[in-house]
Amino acid sequence: xxxxxxxxxxxxxxxxxxxxxxxxxxxxxxxxxxxxxxxxxxxxxxxxxxxxxxxxxxxxxxxxxxxxxxxxxxxxxxxxxxxxxxxxxxxxxxxxxxxxxxxxxxxxxxxxxxxxxxxxxxxxxxxxxxxxxxxxxxxxxxxxxxxxxxxxxxxxxxxxxxxxxxxxxxxxxxxxxxxxxxxxxxxxxxxxxxxxxxxxxxxxxxxxxxxxxxxxxxxxxxxxxxxxxxxxxxxxxxxxxxxxxxxxxxxxxxxxxxxxxxxxxxxxxxxxxxxxxxxxxxxxxxxxxxxxxxxxxxxxxxxxxxxxxxxxxxxxxxxxxxxxxxxxxxxxxxx
Amino acid sequence: xxxxxxxxxxxxxxxxxxxxxxxxxxxxxxxxxxxxxxxxxxxxxxxxxxxxxxxxxxxxxxxxxxxxxxxxxxxxxxxxxxxxxxxxxxxxxxxxxxxxxxxxxxxxxxxxxxxxxxxxxxxxxxxxxxxxxxxxxxxxxxxxxxxxxxxxxxxxxxxxxxxxxxxxxxxxxxxxxxxxxxxxxxxxxxxxxxxxxxxxxxxxxxxxxxxxxxxxxxxxxxxxxxxxxxxxxxxxxxxxxxxxxxxxxxxxxxxxxxxxxxxxxxxxxxxxxxxxxxxxxxxxxxxxxxxxxxxxxxxxxxxxxxxxxxxxxxxxxxxxxxxxxxxxxxxxxxxxxxxxxxxxxxxxxxxxxxxxxxxxxxxxxxxxxxxxxxxxxxxxxxxxxxxxxxxxxxxxxxxxxxxxxxxxxxxxxxxxxxxxxxxxxxxxxxxxxxxxxxxxxxxxxxxxxxxxxxxxxxxxxxxxxxxxxxxxxxxxxxxxxxxxxxxxxxxxxxxxxxx
Numbered sequence: 068x069x070x071x072x073x074x075x076x077x078x079x080x081x082x083x084x085x086x087x088x089x090x091x092x093x094x095x096x097x098x099x100x101x102x103x104x105x106x107x108x109x110x111x112x113x114x115x116x117x118x119x120x121x122x123x124x125x126x127x128x129x130x131x132x133x134x135x136x137x138x139x140x141x142x143x144x145x146x147x148x149x150x151x152x153x154x155x156x157x158x159x160x161x162x163x164x165x166x167x168x169x170x171x172x173x174x175x176x177x178x179x180x181x182x183x184x185x186x187x188x189x190x191x192x193x194x195x196x197x198x199x200x201x202x203x204x205x206x207x208x209x210x211x212x213x214x215x216x217x218x219x220x221x222x223x224x225x226x227x228x229x230x231x232x233x234x235x236x237x238x239x240x241x242x243x244x245x246x247x248x249x250x251x252x253x254x255x256x257x258x259x260x261x262x263x264x265x266x267x268x269x270x271x272x273x274x275x276x277x278x279x280x281x282x283x284x285x286x287x288x289x290x291x292x293x294x295x296x297x298x299x300x301x302x303x304x305x306x307x308x309x310x311x312x313x314x315x316x317x318x319x320x321x322x323x324x325x326x327x328x329x330x331x332x333x334x335x336x337x338x339x340x341x342x343x344x345x346x347x348x349x350x351x352x353x354x355x356x357x358x359x360x361x362x363x364x365x366x367x368x369x370x371x372x373x374x375x376x377x378x379x380x381x382x383x384x385x386x387x388x389x390x391x392x393x394x395x396x397x398x399x400x401x402x
Numbered sequence: 403x404x405x406x407x408x409x410x411x412x413x414x415x416x417x418x419x420x421x422x423x424x425x426x427x428x429x430x431x432x433x434x435x436x437x438x439x440x441x442x443x444x445x446x447x448x449x450x451x452x453x454x455x456x457x458x459x460x461x462x463x464x465x466x467x468x469x470x471x472x473x474x475x476x477x478x479x480x481x482x483x484x485x486x487x488x489x490x491x492x493x494x495x496x497x498x499x500x501x502x503x504x505x506x507x508x509x510x511x512x513x514x515x516x517x518x519x520x521x522x523x524x525x526x527x528x529x530x531x532x533x534x535x536x537x538x539x540x541x542x543x544x545x546x547x548x549x550x551x552x553x554x555x556x557x558x559x560x561x562x563x564x565x566x567x568x569x570x571x572x573x574x575x576x577x578x579x580x581x582x583x584x585x586x587x588x589x590x591x592x593x594x595x596x597x598x599x600x601x602x603x604x605x606x607x608x609x610x611x612x613x614x615x616x617x618x619x620x621x622x623x624x625x626x627x628x629x630x631x632x633x634x635x636x637x638x639x640x641x642x643x644x645x646x647x648x649x650x651x652x653x654x655x656x657x658x659x660x661x662x663x664x665x666x667x668x669x670x671x672x673x674x675x676x677x678x679x680x681x682x683x684x685x686x687x688x689x690x691x692x693x694x695x696x697x698x699x700x701x702x703x704x705x706x707x708x709x710x711x712x713x714x715x716x717x718x719x720x721x722x723x724x725x726x727x728x729x730x731x732x733x734x735x736x737x738x739x740x741x742x743x744x745x746x747x748x749x750x751x752x753x754x755x756x757x758x759x760x761x762x763x764x765x766x767x768x769x770x771x772x773x774x775x776x777x778x779x780x781x782x783x784x785x786x787x788x789x790x791x792x793x794x795x796x797x798x799x800x801x802x803x804x805x806x807x808x809x810x811x812x813x814x815x816x817x818x819x820x821x822x823x824x825x826x827x828x829x830x831x832x833x834x835x836x837x838x839x840x841x842x843x844x845x846x847x848x849x850x851x852x853x854x855x856x857x858x859x860x861x862x863x864x865x866x867x868x869x870x871x872x873x874x875x876x877x878x879x880x881x882x883x884x885x886x887x888x889x890x891x892x893x894x895x896x897x898x899x900x901x
Contacts (some may be wrong), residue, residue: 098851105862106871109698124852127862136846149768149851269596272865282515328433354866373835390673 195319294355467526506681540573587746721785751847788830790822802817
């Protein structure tokens with residue numbers, strides 16, 4: 068009797084555990100992979116859950132594999148997709164996925180500016196970040212640099228911290244400069260930066276920490292990193308680089324639908340939700356992101372954006388350049 | 403052991419071997435077949451060798467650092483009558499509750515700026531319980547009568563030189579090799595502290611090229627390195643008899659006046675880890691961050707325990723199967739469980755993804771089940787060792803009597819053997835849960851959508867979350883693992899086995 072009872076108990080425990088681990092939920096759901104920092108993206112996804120009743124299952128990227136961990140996972144899963152939506156922190160990784168046939172077109176609401184829509188409907192851009200130079204206001208003296216080129220001067224030797232350009236928005240920034248300046252001039256600029264002792268760090272947030280910790284005088288980073296530091300009351304100054312040259316790079320978020328994703332209608336619902344002024348406002352408040360839909364306000368704590376000249380970017384050209392300059396960047400970083 | 407049960411156990415053991423080897427062979431074999439030319443290119447690249455040398459240095463320095471911390475602690479708590487010996491012994495296992503990168507996070511502001519010092523230091527502070535356990539076991543496995551005879555006949559130093567030290571060599575070597583291999587494959591700490599290790603190079607190549615086959619090829623040198631060292635380790639362990647002996651209660655030395663400074667030395671090591679990182683995080687945590695961490699940590703914590711629970715069931719089955727085969731006289735090579743243990747988690751993860759994420763296979767990929775399987779493969783060796791140690795102490799006459807009475811093999815197993823090895827099994831399971839909860843590499847690679855664990859939540863929170871929130875999450879992670887580490891300490895205190 069005891070044997071039968073304990074056997075049943077064992078079978079019961081095993082069944083519950085295996086069921087809990089692998090059962091298919093009956094509730095409507097959508098699977099989203101995102102390279103937007105979890106601290107910013109998760110509240111938005113939770114709001115969508117509450118508003119729609121659709122359960123969101125998310126995979127978030129990690130800081131050091133920024134914008135690339137989930138991209139690799141999406142590519143690896145392309146024969147048997149698990150995700151429905153990719154919410155990317157930039158357009159360029161989405162273009163990589165488009166080229167690899169991982170995506171399928173989706174419908175974007177009419178309010179989205181045309182420069183933030185893929186003509187074939189594979190991605191839609193919204194709300195974004197700018198690339199900025201940050202410095203410690205208490206320690207830095209005039210004159211301030213105007214752009215990256217200034218850090219090739221001998222008197223600014225070793226002053227700049229730069230995130231590894233094989234990752235994240237720094238790759239995109241380098242590629243955009245190569246497109247804007249031409250490949251030869253771009254390579255010349257970065258060779259000169261390396262010669263002048265640029266400090267290579269793991270990520271944009273490390274670049275910021277390097278400035279706040281006094282290891283570097285200036286750091287190149289994204290506005291969301293700077294925004295968080297400003298919210299924490301850190302004595303951070305920021306300037307929009309290259310106003311006299313190609314302009315400051317603006318990096319919008321991008322949404323894409325995964326081909327053969329398991330929940331297509333829920334995926335469209337999520338995309339529609341994310342492309343609303345309310346979500347842009349939420350990201351503006353939490354991450355200092357710059358809205359792109361008509362009527363959006365500027366993030367607080369930054370210099371007025373109306374006077375800022377942003378780089379005129381052809382996303383497809385920059386995406387191609389990201390691929391082309393990879394061998395150069397591997398040599399440049401020694402990796 | 404009757405042939406039917408033995409056959410069933412062998413089938414189970416083959417399934418266990420296949421569960422890891424087929425996915426690894428599938429991924430690595432496929433990549434090598436497709437891209438074998440890349441291997442030559444990789445071998446011809448200077449940065450490959452530089453990064454491998456750096457990783458080897460990290461592993462070596464971590465091992466030496468961990469040994470430097472563990473040796474005085476093990477000797478003083480294991481062989482001398484210092485004050486609060488029991489509490490100090492228990493506290494020495496507490497760093498197991500702190501994942502290495504949580505130690506790095508906690509000690510962040512005080513760490514030396516050079517990654518060459520900071521990364522091995524953090525690894526040593528996190529991993530010293532491993533050599534501590536090995537050395538304690540080594541000290542306790544020495545026959546006290548032999549030692550006393552040596553002391554009487556030859557005095558202290560000749561006894562230490564000719565008896566104690568030779569006895570401790572295999573234990574020390576095994577511990578050093580284990581920490582070295584764990585340091586070699588570590589990803590989180592080198593990445594966080596800017597140490598350019600080979601694991602980071604693989605990640606960079608994987609991330610920068612979106613080329614899984616290329617990344618798999620890039621992982622091969624590390625794999626070969628691990629395999630070579632693991633071969634030496636497995637051979638050494640088999641020859642040296644580490645894990646095989648029963649531990650005893652050695653005579654404690656009276657240090658006289660030196661007992662207080664000795665206890666202070668132990669306390670200072672324990673202050674560096676686990677106390678200092680935990681206190682630092684507690685200081686940095688604020689109320690807002692803690693409330694937010696509490697509000698968001700529930701689901702990830704539950705996910706972690708669910709995965710660990712499924713993993714425990716699988717590891718128990720694997721551990722028992724292998725231990726019973728050994729008891730039945732089968733020559734079970736410990737190499738495979740040890741190999742799964744020392745392989746970097748990301749390598750195991752990539753292999754499992756490559757195999758299981760295919761149309762037509764059961765939907766294991768994308769569920770917590772695959773992650774649990776990966777953890778069971780990696781850490782089943784702990785349950786196996788515990789089960790083997792427990793079974794070794796049971797006389798075979800009990801089984802023979804039960805067989806004569808007509809009991810089935812399954813009934814003997816369930817009614818006689820398992821109930822008597824509950825304690826070592828519990829010890830193995832506790833160690834399994836502890837390591838599963840602190841494993842970042844495997845979990846980050848394999849966690850299913852919506853199934854992040856608390857450790858992953860903390861890892862993703864490093865990007866742009868307020869420091870108070872990060873520290874609060876880290877404290878919650880440690881708070882969850884500490885009772886398990888305490889249980890391990892209590893269970894191992896009266897244990898006559900290594901674990």
